[in-house]
Amino acid sequence: MERLTDRSRGGYGILKDKGKLELALSKLATYEDTGYEPQTIKNLDKICRDQSNSIIRHGLEMEKRYNECEYWKSQSITDKSKLGILRYYFEKHGTTLEQVLEDCKTMFQDTTCTENSKM
Secondary structure, eight states: OOOOOOOTSSOOEEOOOGGGGHHHHHHHHHHHHOOOHHHHHHHHHHHHHHHHEEEEEEEHHHHHHHHHHHHHHHHHHHHHHHHHHHHHHHHHOOHHHHHHHHHHHHHHHHHHHHHHOOO
């Protein structure tokens, strides 16, 4: 914004260029048409900046969560693919993935029981 005024040593507004009096009056009239005092405009500006910063922070948080979801989605697809390969392998060798998992569970429980009984 081009300033048309300055402040005198006494704090009064003065026109920088006397040749721009009509322009300065036109800008003053436009300002007065808003119906707001300068402090109100400053307060509104602060509110807008604060809200903008809040929206930006929320947007960054949403982006972070979206990226986390995309990561876990890709991990899920990868794991599902590996699970499919294992199912195929075990079925080709005459068993099922579920049976292998059950055997592992039984073997782990037997090992745990044996180790606990030694104590």
